[in-house]
Amino acid sequence: MTTQLAAPDHTGADERPKRSRTKTLLPWLVLAVWVGLMVGGYSLSGKxxxxxxxxxxxxxxASAQSTKVLQAEADLPGGENGLLVVVYERPGGLQPGDREAVERGRSELAERFGNGTDALPDIVDSADGTALMYAFPLDRDAVAEDAAATADARALLADRPSGLDAHVTGPTALGADMDEVFDAVDATLMLATAVVVALLLIITYRSPLLWLVPLASVGVAAIAAMATVYALTQVFDFTITSMSSALLIVLVFGAGTDYALLLVSRYREELHRHERPIDAMLQALRGAGPAILASAATVVAGLLCLLAADLNSISSLGPVGAAGIVAAMLVMLTLFPALLVVLGRRVFWPFVPRLGGESHKPRSGWARLGELVSRRRVVSWVVPLVVLGGLALGTLGASGTLPQLDQFARSTPDSVVGAKLIEARYPDQSGQPLTVMSRPGQSLEVLTAVEGTPGVAQAELRRSSDDWVEISVIPVDAPDTTGETATIERLRENVREVAGEEGALVGGPSAERLDEAETNRTDRNLVMPLILLVVLSILGLLLRAIVAPLVLVATVVVSYFGALGLSNLLFDHVLGFAGLESSVPLIGFLFLVALGVDYNIFLMTRVREEAVRHGTAEGTKRGLAVTGGVITSAGVVLAATFAVLASLPLVMLVEIGVLVAVGVLIDTLLVRSVVVPALTMSLGSRIWWPSRLSRTSEDSVDDRV
Incomplete structure (x- = not known):
């Protein structure tokens, strides 16, 4: 038998060199494919x-009244209208010549934007004699280029007496200032994110070369993601907003860097066991690949749950973010490993892993933490959960929804200065126009109902088509006040009684924000449970258990509410924000649940691997010792990546960045490092129920190293 087994296998001997050559050529083939993809993808990404x-x-x-009003306005003569409001102020009181300058500016605006037939708008004096104001309507062409219209208006009004301030505000100017901010977001965010990731990689790897490889790979992933999203818009009808574009960049850089850190850690381990880098990488991919695939699948599935949302900007974030995660995963499982193999062991210089060396120190800090948690298992999960529960109480005293005029961070654009000036100088005329659309046959009845609604200062018929008649409504109360909200709700009820559900619609900027906030609440009630259900299903399939997924998801949810409470305290008492943008809780929940579960996947897949041989308690300590450093590094990188959003000039993006960064740090440093290991060791093999591993006692496992 021995002789027979030792007989030479000439066929196998011939095949081994072929397989070896194939392995050697494989990384170069992968690089060639990606070079070809980038040649075409780069031009698409720029589009x-x-x-x-x-x-x-x-x-x-999509279903809100205010959205239908905007769609109906587009069919009216002149299309969707716009409005510039110009307000002048001389703090010490108006002087001779000021009114003439205001009249001259009004005439120049009429010459630039008017059609030559409309009467000039009335100039309104403030009660204290310090300000003058008029509202100037714009037609379709001007609204289509509202940034240019606003800039032109401000340039025309520059010719005025010294000491007389002029501000251009109103819905069109606010939109133009918001667009100007969004235009600068992508370039700023891309550069800032790349710099932050590069610095953290240099600190993590302490190598003059290694950090360049994941950074370059993530850059390729970002280009691939943007090209993919553009291609998808040519096939499917979904909206791409500047918010989703900004979050796409952060997701790709954050997730891609995390995948790189996890793979490099496993690759370094395998280089101690395999002579050739290609063999070490293939083994590393077998070990880390399933966790990365499961991680990406969890985030993608969570993002696609957003398709169930009614809010257009939230719904569109689903496919955009999913495309980014898939691009990051593909690059980090193909291009990134190929680059590492081609560069060989020298890429780790000066800490080059040697064949036969130790992959990690058995008594590392993470190993000591595992021992400490093992000795104080109950305390290690009870105390942190109580702390997080206390932090969650911060959600109870949070400010309300972020007002429109407080959406800008660190700087106040001219439109906001003007709007706040009108509120101060014209307290009885600071109401923002609302729009009521009525069917032609019922317009007079609807107008009567509008005029009889408490909180309405004035109403008038404006334009009409075969399908709709526009009624302009000025409320008594200022924007974003409880009085204005009550007026909108009364208007909708009164016109519904006259014209039915679809016979009259109430819209306008304030109604839009009201609909947005209400829809965000509805979307949260639908999408959040859906995300939890999808994540639980994926974890159940991955870990082949029911108890473990329930425990992991529960810890992430507690972590989310703790982060939300702490972030609310920061927003209210440190950053001084006027409220929480209504979409932030849902977006934060998605990222913190999906990304938070990521780190638990990285940990628990290794714990399960070790538990098969050493039992759950010992396997947990070993899994924590091996993965603790890399997962913590990944969490810090991801938190820092999202924290870059805090450098942007929009409160919404700052709030998303702070919430996710705080949540990731809480989850990485406390929940995943202490709470999850403590709960796992407390439950023992029961955490794997109902899999066969749950029926294996701690004493019956193979305890050999």
Whole structure:
């Protein structure tokens, strides 16, 4: 038998060199494929801006009244109208010549934007004699280029007496200032994110070369993601907003870097066991690949749950973010490993892993933490959960929804200065116009109902078509006040009684924000449970258990509410924000649940692997010792990547960045490092129920190293 087994296998001997040559050529083939893809993908990625839209309808719920009003306005003569409000102020009181300058500016605006037949708008004096104001309507062409219209208006009004301030505000100017901010977001965010990731990689790897490889790979993933999203817009009808474009960049850099850290850690281990880098990488991919695939699948599935949302900007984030995660995963499982193999062991210089060396120190800090948690298992999960529960109480005293005029961070654009000036100088005329659309046959009855609604200062018929008649409504109360909200709700009830559900619609900027906030609440109630269900299903399939997924998801949910409470305290008492943007809780929940479960996947797949041989308690300590450093590094990188959003000039993006960064740090440093290991060791093999591993006692496992 021995002789027979030792007989030479000439066929196998011939095949081994072929397989070896194939392995050697494989990385170069992968590089060639990606070079070809980038040649075509780079030009497509540059076209993403051309399909990015930031119109108000792109951020509104598809079924809301205010959205239908915008769609109906587009069919009226002149199309969707716009409005510039010009306010002048001399703090010490108006002087001779000021009114003439205001009249001259009004005439120049009429010459630039008017059609030559409309009467000039009335100039209104403030009660204290310090300000003058008039409202100037714009037609379709001017609204289509509202940024240019606003800039032109401000340039025309520059010719005025010294000491007389002029501000251009109103819905069109606010939209233009918002667009200007969004235009600068992508370039700023890409550069800032790349710099932050590069610095953290240099600190993590302490190598002058290694950090360049994941950074370059993530850059390729970002280009691939943007090209893919652009291609998808040519096939499917979904909206790309500047918000989803910004979050795409952060997701790709954050997730891609995490995948790189996990793979490099496993690759370094295998280089101690395999002579050839290609063999070490293939083994590393077998070990880390399933966790990365499961991680990406979890985030993609969570993102696609957003398709169930009614809010256009939230719904569109689903496919955009999913495309980014898939691109990051593909690059980090193909191009990135190929680059590492081609560069060989020298890429790790000066800490080059040697064949036969130790892959990690058995008594590392993470090993000591595992021992400490093992000795104080109950305390290690009870105390942190109580702390997180206390932090969650911060959600109870949070400010309300973020007002429109407080959406800008660190700087106040001219439109906001003007709007706040009107509120101060014209307290009885600071109401923002609302729009009521009525069917032609019922317009007079609807107008009567509008005029009789408490909280309405004035109403008048404006334009009409075969399908709709426009009624302009000025409420008594200022925007974003409880009085204005009550007026909108009364208007909708009164016109519904006269014209039915679809016979009259109430819209306008304030109604749009009201619909957006209400839809965000509805979407949260639908999408959040859906995300949890999808994540639980994926974890159940991955870990082949029921108890473990329930425990992991429960810890991530507790972590989310703790992060939300702490973030609310920061927003209210440190950053001084006027409220929480209504879409932030849902977006934060998605990222923290999906990304938070990621780290638990990285940990628990290794714990399960070790538990098969050493038992659950010992396997948990070993899994924590091996993965603790790399997962913590990944969490810090991801948190820092999202924290880059805090450098942007929009409160919404700052709030998303702070919430996700705080949540990731809580999850990485406390929940995943202490709470999850403590709960796992407390439950023992029961955590794997109902899999066969749950029926294996701690004493019956193979305890050999």
């Amino acid at each position: 993403l801006d051309s399909v990015t839209r930031d119109g108000q309808v792109d951020y509104l719920p």
